């Protein structure tokens with residue numbers, strides 16, 4: 383049985399970038415539903431005892447969709463922290479050096495990431511991922527897609543399903559993506575990169 387993750391912050395602490403109301407629906411309703419659906423779908427199957435990452439790499443159809451959405455949302459919600467100085471948070475981290483090495487600058491990385499998130503057609507996820515050699519890439523994945531299924535390590539993600547931003551930003555997806563940067567816990571992204 384999979385369980386809803388616990389958030390390591392209070393539901394209102396991501397405001398104003400993400401409202402308490404959006405956390406209530408997105409985490410409390412949408413993610414809970416993916417967890418409930420997956421548990422029903424895998425009961426009595428070979429997937430019942432597999433870790434989420436393995437299900438995502440092996441399953442298709444409804445099991446893939448629900449497992450993928452749980453994995454993606456777990457990575458999404460656990461990458462945030464209450465607003466703080468992003469500059470100091472980025473200092474001295476290996477991931478910071480890798481971003482500058484592979485994109486030229488933090489600003490260039492953010493601009494490309496936001497552009498790929500804003501232009502992803504329909505529902506999906508934009509990812510910062512690492513290839514097997516540690517080189518960083520930005521990937522657009524539709525629906526429940528995750529770079530893991532292509533052999534890449536998922537590091538940071540922004541959810542571009544409308545449920546992620548419509549209560550707070552309506553149709554302004556790009557403005558929502560831009561507002562998320564100060565919430566990113568770069569220590570956590572660095573930990574994922576080094577693992």
Ligand code: MN
Nearest residue numbers: 541543545546
């Ligand atoms: Mn979502």
